[in-house]
Structures are given as C-alpha cells and as structure tokens.
Amino acid sequence: MQTQTLGTPLILLLLVFFFGGTFLLSLSIGRSRENADSYMTAGNRVGFGISAASMTATWIWAASLYASATSGYTYGVSGPIHYGLWGALMILFIYPFGRRIRSIAPNAHTLAEILQARHGRSSQLILAGSNVLGSLLSLTSNFIAGGALISMLSPLSFSAGILMIGTGVLLYTLWSGVRASILTDFIQVCAMLGAVVIIVPAVFFAAGGPEIFVTGAVHLTPEQQSFFSSDAFFNQGAPYIAAVLAYAIGNQTIAQRLFAVREDKIKQTFITATVGYGTTVIGVGILGVLALYLGVEPLDGDTNNLIPQLATMYLGPLLLCVFFVMIIGSLASTADSDLAAMSSIVMTDIYGRNIAKNGEANPRLMLLIGRMTMIAATLIALYFASSKFNILELLVLVGAIWGALVFPVIASFYWERVTNRAFTVSVLAALMVFFPVRFGWIALEGGVALVTDIVSVIGVGVIAGLMIFGFLGRRAGIAAGFIASVGVLPFGIGFLHTYPILTASLLAYAVSMLLCVALSWRASERFDFAQISEKTGSFDEATPAT
Amino acid sequence: MSPTLLSIYVLMFPATVAGVLSFLLRAFFLEWRSAREDGRSMI
Numbered sequence: 001m002q003t004q005t006l007g008t009p010l011i012l013l014l015l016v017f018f019f020g021g022t023f024l025l026s027l028s029i030g031r032s033r034e035n036a037d038s039y040m041t042a043g044n045r046v047g048f049g050i051s052a053a054s055m056t057a058t059w060i061w062a063a064s065l066y067a068s069a070t071s072g073y074t075y076g077v078s079g080p081i082h083y084g085l086w087g088a089l090m091i092l093f094i095y096p097f098g099r100r101i102r103s104i105a106p107n108a109h110t111l112a113e114i115l116q117a118r119h120g121r122s123s124q125l126i127l128a129g130s131n132v133l134g135s136l137l138s139l140t141s142n143f144i145a146g147g148a149l150i151s152m153l154s155p156l157s158f159s160a161g162i163l164m165i166g167t168g169v170l171l172y173t174l175w176s177g178v179r180a181s182i183l184t185d186f187i188q189v190c191a192m193l194g195a196v197v198i199i200v201p202a203v204f205f206a207a208g209g210p211e212i213f214v215t216g217a218v219h220l221t222p223e224q225q226s227f228f229s230s231d232a233f234f235n236q237g238a239p240y241i242a243a244v245l246a247y248a249i250g251n252q253t254i255a256q257r258l259f260a261v262r263e264d265k266i267k268q269t270f271i272t273a274t275v276g277y278g279t280t281v282i283g284v285g286i287l288g289v290l291a292l293y294l295g296v297e298p299l300d301g302d303t304n305n306l307i308p309q310l311a312t313m314y315l316g317p318l319l320l321c322v323f324f325v326m327i328i329g330s331l332a333s334t335a336d337s338d339l340a341a342m343s344s345i346v347m348t349d350i351y352g353r354n355i356a357k358n359g360e361a362n363p364r365l366m367l368l369i370g371r372m373t374m375i376a377a378t379l380i381a382l383y384f385a386s387s388k389f390n391i392l393e394l395l396v397l398v399g400a401i402w403g404a405l406v407f408p409v410i411a412s413f414y415w416e417r418v419t420n421r422a423f424t425v426s427v428l429a430a431l432m433v434f435f436p437v438r439f440g441w442i443a444l445e446g447g448v449a450l451v452t453d454i455v456s457v458i459g460v461g462v463i464a465g466l467m468i469f470g471f472l473g474r475r476a477g478i479a480a481g482f483i484a485s486v487g488v489l490p491f492g493i494g495f496l497h498t499y500p501i502l503t504a505s506l507l508a509y510a511v512s513m514l515l516c517v518a519l520s521w522r523a524s525e526r527f528d529f530a531q532i533s534e535k536t537g538s539f540d541e542a543t544p545a546t
Numbered sequence: 547m548s549p550t551l552l553s554i555y556v557l558m559f560p561a562t563v564a565g566v567l568s569f570l571l572r573a574f575f576l577e578w579r580s581a582r583e584d585g586r587s588m589i
Contacts, residue, residue, distance in 0.1 A: 029589055042589055047581075049573030050589060056570075077547075077555070183589050186574060193567040200560045204553075213549040225547070276566045283559030290556070 004312050004320050011154040014321060018191075018328055019168030025187060026172040026180035036363035036540040039177035039370055040109040040344040042260040046182060048268050051261035054185035054333075055273035058253050059091060060192065060280055061138065061334035062145035062327055068285030070303040073292050075232035076224025080285025082237035087244050088278030094248045095270035096470035098258045100413055102266065104529050108536040109348040111255045111409070116353055117535035118412050118527065119420035126427055127405060128349040131252040134398045135338040135345075136381060138253075142331035142338075143385040145304075149327050152308050153320070162385045165328070169335045170378045174371055178256055178340040185337070188329040193276070195326030196283050199311070199319060203287060206314040207294055216293030224292065234499055242463060242505035243399040249409060250402035252341035253334070342377045343370035352539055363540040400438065400501075403508040404430035407462060408516045414474075415520065416527040422519035430512035438504035444497040452503055456496040459506030461485030462513045 006014075037043070046054075064087065071079035105114045112131065116124035143162040150161030173180050208215070223229050248254055261269050284307065291298075291306050296313075299305040311323040347370045352361040408423045436442045437452065444452055465481025472480075497503050581588045 029587060046589055047573070047577035049570055049575075049577050052573070053570050056566075077552070179589050186570075189570065190567065193563050193570075197560045197564045197567065201557055204556050210549040210553040213547075213552045227547075272566065272569065275562070276570070279559045279562040279566060283563055286556050286559065 004315065004317060006153045006317065006320060006324065008154050008156055010317075010321070011150060011156060011324070014324055015164055015168065015328070018325060018332070019171060022168075022184040022187065022332070023172040025184055026176055029179055029183055030176050034176060034367055036347065036366040036370075037107075037109070037538045038179060038540075039367055040256070040259075040340075040347060041107075042179045042182055044106065044259060045262050046260045047262060048265040048272075050182055050186050051257060051265060051269045052272035052276070053189040054182040054260075054337075055091070055254070055257050055269055056276035056280070057185035057189040057192065057329075057333035058257060058337040059087070059273060059277045060189075060330050061142055062149075062331035063141050064281055065284045065327070065330055066145065066304045066307060068281045069288030069291070069307050071232070071236050072285045072288030072290075073298070073303055073306055074288075075229055075236055076220055076226070076292060077289055078227045078229045078232045079236065080282045080289065081227075082232045083240065083285055084278050084280075084282035086237055086241045087281060088274045090241075090244045090248045091254075091270055091277060092274040093245065093467045093470060094254070095267060097249065097410060097413070098270065099266055101255075102258060102263050104413065105532045105536045106263070107533070107538050108259060109352075109539075110252055110345050111250075112252075112345060112349045113353055113536050114532055115409070115412065115423075116349070117532040119418075119423050121354065123412075123420055123423045124349055124353070126424065127250065127409070128345050130250060130398065130402060130405065131345055132342055134247075134251065134402070135253065135342045136377060136384075137394050137398060139335050139338040139342075139377060139381040140384040142335040143381055145331050146328060147385060148304070149308060149324070152305070153312070153324060159386055162382055165331065165335070166378050166382045166385075169332050169339065170374060173336040173339045174374055177343060177370060178260060178337075181333075181336040181340040182257070182260060185333045188333040189276070191325050191329040192333075193280060195322045195329075196280050199315065199323055199326065200283050200286065202319055203310055203314045204290060207290060207310075212290060212293045216295060219292055219295045234502070239499070239502045239505060242403060242459075242502065242509065245463060245466070246402035246406045246505075247399040249406050250399075252345060253337040256337070256341055256344060339374045339377060343373040346370065346373040348539075361539050366539060397438070400505045400508065401431065401434065403505045404434060404512045406466065407509060407513040410466060410469075411516055411520070416529070417520040417523045417525070418516060418527070419520060419523050419525060422516050422523065425519060426512045426515035429515050430508045433511045434504050434508040437500060437507055440500060444500060444503065449497040450493070452507060453493045453496045455510045456503050456506035457485050457488050457492045458514070459508070459510035460488045460492070462509040463506075 068080050068083040071083040108114050112124045112128035115127050143165050146165035147158040147161035150156050151158040223231050287307055287310050291310055299309055311320055347366045351369050404427050408426050412418045461481035461484045464484035465477045468480035469477025
C-alpha cells in the first residue's frame with residue numbers, strides 16, 4: 001500500500017504553528033518578575049478545567065501511545081486494556097494520597113521537600129535523585145519520539161527533529177515554569193483528544209471497517225482474540241500495575257499538578273484525568289490491534305513504528321497533519337512537565353532546602369537556577385537522544401525502582417513512627433534485592449525460587465493493601481493485603497518466579513514494607529505531622545504566590 | 547466475538563474521549579469567564 005509523507009515545508013509549518021502558538025500562549029501569562037513559588041506550584045489555586053487537562057496531558061506521552069499500540073499488536077484485543085486501564089486506575093488510586101499530602105503540606109513544592117521535613121536529608125535526596133533521573137529519561141524519550149516521527153514523515157533528519165522539539169519545548173516553558181506548562185497543557189490536550197476522536201475511526205473505516213475482523217481473524221491466535229488473555233495479564237498487565245503505582249507516587253510531574261490545583265478540586269481533577277487518560281490511551285492502542293488484524297509488519301521490526309505506519313498508510317495529508325499534531329502534543333506536554341519538575345527539584349531540594357541557609361533562600365537566584373536547570377536538562381536530553389539509547393527500558397526500570405519507595409513514602413505521610421533510618425534502610429535493602437532479580441544475576445530456581453515466590457506473594461498483598469488503604473483506611477488496607485496474599489498464595493508459589501520482571505517489582509514492594517514496618521514498630525519517637533507545614537512554607541514571601 | 551461487537555469496542559473509546567473533551571472545554575470556559583469577571587488571571 002502507498003504511504004503518505006508530509007514533506008519538509010509542511011512539517012516546518014506545523015512545528016512553527018504548534019510551538020509558536022504555545023509560545024504566544026505562554027507569553028499571555030508571563031510576568032516580567034516571576035514569583036519563585038508560582039514558578040513551581042502555579043500558586044496552588046489552579047481551577048479544575050485546566051488542572052484536569054494538565055494532569056491528563058502529562059500522564060499521556062508519546063511512548064504511552066506507542067506502547068499501548070505495541071501491547072495491542074502483541075497481545076491482541078485485551079492488550080490496550082492491560083496498558084491503558086491500569087495506568088488510568090493508578091491515577092485514581094493515588095488521589096487519596098494526594099489529598100493527604102496537600103493537607104499536611106499545603107505550600108510544599110516537591111514530594112522530596114516533604115520527605116526532608118518528615119525525615120531529613122538522606123530520604124529527600126533518594127527521592128529527589130530518582131525524580132531527576134526519571135524526568136531526564138522521560139524527556140529524552142519524548143525527544144526521541146519526536147525526532148523519529150519527523151524523520152519518518154519528512155526528509156528531515158532525526159537530529160534536526162530532536163533539536164526542533166527540544167528548542168520548541170524549552171522556548172515556551174523557560175520563563176514561566178509550571179504555569180506555562182499547565183496552561184499550554186490545556187491546548188495540547190485538546191489537540192490530542194480531538195485527534196483521537198477523528199483519527200481512530202478514520203483509520204478503522206479506511207482500513208475496511210468491521211470487515212477487518214472477518215478477513216483478518218486468521219492473523220490472531222485464540223489467546224489474542226480473547227478479552228481474558230492470561231498471557232496479556234501476566235506479561236503486560238500485572239508488571240505494569242506494580243510499576244505504574246510506583247510511577248504515580250514517585251513522579252514529580254504528577255506531584256507538581258497536585259500542588260497546583262485548588263485543594264477542593266483535587267477529586268474531580270483526578271477522576272477526570274483517569275477517564276481521559278484511559279480512553280485516550282486504550283483508543284490509540286486499538287490501532288495496534290487493527291494492525292494485527294490487518295497483518296501489518298512493523299517497519300524495521302520496531303513496534304513503535306506501528307502507529308505512524310498505519311497513519312501514513314490510511315490517512316490523507318490533512319488527517320496526517322492532525323496525527324502529527326497529536327503526537328507532538330503528547331510528547332511536548334510531558335516534556336514541558338519534566339522540565340518544570342526538574343527545575344522545581346533543583347530549586348527546592350538542592351538550593352532552597354540544602355545549599356541556602358535555613359529561611360535565607362533568594363527567590364531571584366532560585367528562578368535563575370530553575371531556568372538554568374531547564375537549559376541544562378534540555379541539552380543533556382538532546383545528547384542522550386542523539387545516541388538513541390533504549391530509553392524506554394531504562395524508564396520502565398526507574399519506575400520499577402520507585403517500587404522500593406512506595407510503601408516507605410506513603411507510610412511516612414500517615415504513620416508517626418516511621419523513622420529516617422527505617423525509610424533509608426528499607427529503600428536501599430529493597431533495591432539490593434530488586435537489581436539481582438531484575439537483571440537475572442541470580443537464578444530463580446530451587447530454594448531461591450521458593451523464597452522469592454513467598455516474598456512476592458507478600459508484595460501482591462502490599463500493592464492491594466496500599467490501594468484499599470488510601471480509600472478505606474488502615475484496617476481495610478491490611479485486610480485487603482492479607483486477603484490478596486492468601487488468595488494468590490496457592491498458585492503464586494511455584495509460578496511467580498517464572499516472571500522475573502514482575503517478581504523483582506513485587507520483591508521491592510515486599511522487602512521495603514517488611515523492613516520499614518519492622519524498624520519503625522519499636523521506634524520510640526512519634527512525629528508531629530504539623531511540623532511539615534511549618535517546614536515547607538513559601539520561599540517568595542515578598543511577592544506572595546496567591 | 548462478532549465483528550459488530552468488535553467494531554463497538556473500537557469506536558467506544560473515541561466516543562468517550564469526545565465526551566471528556568467536551569467536559570474539559572466546558573469547565574475551561576466557565577473558569578475563563580469567572581476569571582474575566584473577577585479581573586484575575588486563570589493561572
């Protein structure tokens with residue numbers, strides 16, 4: 001089948017239209033003297049419409065659209081659900097924790113800052129370091145996606161593509177920080193969601209409509225035709241549940257929107273973002289299912305090419321432009337969030353709460369540091385992107401590493417007994433168990449397999465318990481964790497170790513929980529949560545954020 | 547599964563996305579109008 005491309009002039013015109021438009025929009029809220037706190041939190045009073053759009057846009061990135069389609073292509077009709085549904089539900093599950101975090105630290109700028117107020121510097125730097133690494137990898141991944149798309153749709157090179165994307169995103173985010181990021185997210189999410197509404201049905205009907213499912217069924221195995229594929233659940237869904245819960249808790253881009261939204265609008269924001277993310281990502285993922293039915297072979301064997309391939313095969317020039325804006329919107333909205341997140345972490349956790357003496361942080365210098373951070377992060381991400389590392393795998397790895405942080409972080413916000421020692425030791429020990437299993441340095445067989453299966457079953461209980469705890473409280477959470485572990489026990493033993501990626505994540509959850517609880521249980525100190533609000537106040541008192 | 551049900555499966559997500567988009571646009575417009583009436587910035 002003949003494929004369409006857009007050509008250099010049209011691609012450049014679309015990029016100028018997209019980034020020029022977002023830049024002009026960011027100018028409309030620019031101030032000659034920005035406020036350091038607003039640069040990081042947008043004043044804590046952003047309304048529901050913009051916040052929900054921004055949360056949705058940030059959570060949807062180019063890689064999630066490509067990965068959902070890959071899941072559809074690999075696992076069949078249930079594949080996109082095992083990517084999009086769990087990712088969406090995690091937004092919902094972290095909502096109660098978000099409310100708790102806002103209530104104990106209403107003026108905080110980063111999660112790591114709250115951890116410093118709660119525990120001290122080591123806990124803060126563990127979380128801040130992992131946040132910066134995660135955001136840098138995410139930024140790189142988005143640049144790579146943009147560069148690859150531009151080089152596929154035009155004669156422009158990959159290097160020229162990443163340079164244009166990096167410059168465009170930096171241009172509109174640099175001056176106003178998260179304020180610009182959140183406002184432009186609204187326009188970007190409209191472009192993205194609007195494109196999904198048009199493009200998915202357009203490809204479906206252009207490719208043959210319902211007839212595809214009759215003629216193309218021969219390309220699918222019975223497992224791929226089933227909505228209840230165990231293959232899809234254990235290879236895609238279950239590891240993703242474990243990784244994405246950690247990703248949602250440990251990700252500063254989500255935390256930043258949590259601090260930005262009006263406190264009474266947190267619930268609506270999270271629920272809307274859940275539905276918006278889920279339907280968009282599953283909807284685009286279904287293009288992968290269609291590719292499977294159509295017998296499309298991914299270009300160069302890379303399933304990340306599936307969506308652009310289908311677009312070039314079945315869309316005319318106008319809809320191809322819409323598709324291009326959808327992908328650029330998805331990657332730009334996440335990239336600007338990553339820049340804003342990294343700048344906030346360096347401004348707050350490196351300078352504001354560590355280098356500057358207590359209460360003496362200079363907001364002017366802070367803003368300069370934030371902007372310099374954005375420029376440096378863009379340059380580093382461009383360098384990594386030009387090397388074409390397999391960033392997505394690294395990023396998934398970072399998400400899994402955050403699994404070691406989830407229980408200690410959440411426990412620290414609720415349980416007054418958790419100590420800095422318990423936090424640090426439990427996280428480091430969980431990582432020490434995670435890495436050898438994740439990378440196959442130890443063979444999961446014999447007695448080792450039995451032990452990892454037993455501990456993994458506890459890990460299942462930890463995840464289930466945390467999800468229920470947020471909504472229904474401690475007793476229900478413990479009961480849910482216990483029931484989940486007992487329920488999984490009969491088939492988990494002798495089975496879970498055959499999925500080492502899942503096992504590694506479950507071990508991280510279990511080990512961090514067991515050690516954190518064991519070390520905190522007998523601790524004599526009782527933390528007063530009121531201290532957190534006092535220690536995480538504004539930096540820019542001279543020009544209040546609200 | 548029948549082609550009709552699979553077609554519904556394919557098309558129900560763009561339809562729901564359209565609903566979410568209209569919901570977000572409405573909320574944005576109401577906030578924009580309220581901010582304009584109060585003479586303040588939305589963000």
